[in-house]
């Protein structure tokens with residue numbers, strides 16, 4: 001049966017565990033997987049800019065021995081002539097075995113999947129979800145902390161438009177004992193559907209404004225960029241963009257084993273002076289992103305190695 005990844009909740013906790021185990025094996029034994037995707041093709045259909053997601057997908061497919069085709073902006077595809085996502089994906093299905101799509105509109109990946117005859121992966125749909133970033137985040141936390149339950153995680157910055165935040169909260173809410181500190185200015189709180197979700201699951205969460213107060217109790221600090229491209233006016237963005245800046249002074253307040261994650265790109269919200277702190281793992285996180293995408297491609301194509 002054709003399987004897509006549109007939302008991190010599309011995989012059960014057991015399936016996520018298997019995916020992360022596979023990513024770990026790929027990291028340790030890359031040669032074993034070097035021809036796993038011989039004669040297979042990945043299409044990367046990116047209607048929005050990307051560095052990590054697109055290139056880690058492409059790197060993943062090359063490391064699996066496969067091929068890649070696609071486009072990196074709407075302007076360089078027939079979307080510029082008015083072609084619908086649905087028609088584009090029907091056509092891409094004729095050329096590739098699996099596709100990753102990023103689009104500025106919420107729900108675009110779902111629409112793409114409806115007429116596709118190949119697995120479709122949501123590589124970010126507007127301010128909605130970014131499931132493969134979440135797989136990356138889960139693998140990073142599990143690899144470096146050893147577990148995903150009983151953690152206190154602070155998500156800081158643009159919690160309104162930050163799709164990585166929405167996906168990660170939903171995914172972590174399936175693990176016991178996870179506590180969420182949602183650190184944002186009032187204008188950038190998480191959407192109500194995320195709060196309702198946490199109410200339903202019964203997880204502890206608190207919405208706070210002060211990073212200094214929250215940081216002392218955290219096991220994980222998930223920093224995010226203020227999403228300039230989703231703001232309706234420049235003035236609001238300028239007012240918000242430097243609301244939080246993680247620097248050495250703030251890191252001195254944190255636990256010795258707290259990890260700092262960030263989906264990247266970062267702008268000003270993490271000072272470069274923090275990069276050398278061993279707790280800053282955001283570049284390592286980007287590396288995990290390729291291993292988990294390799295595991296995802298193999299899983300959705302049902303390829304055994």
Ligand code: CP
Pocket residue numbers: 049050051052053054124133263264265
């Ligand atoms: N984390 C992430 O989605 O980065 P890119 O926008 O560079 O793909």
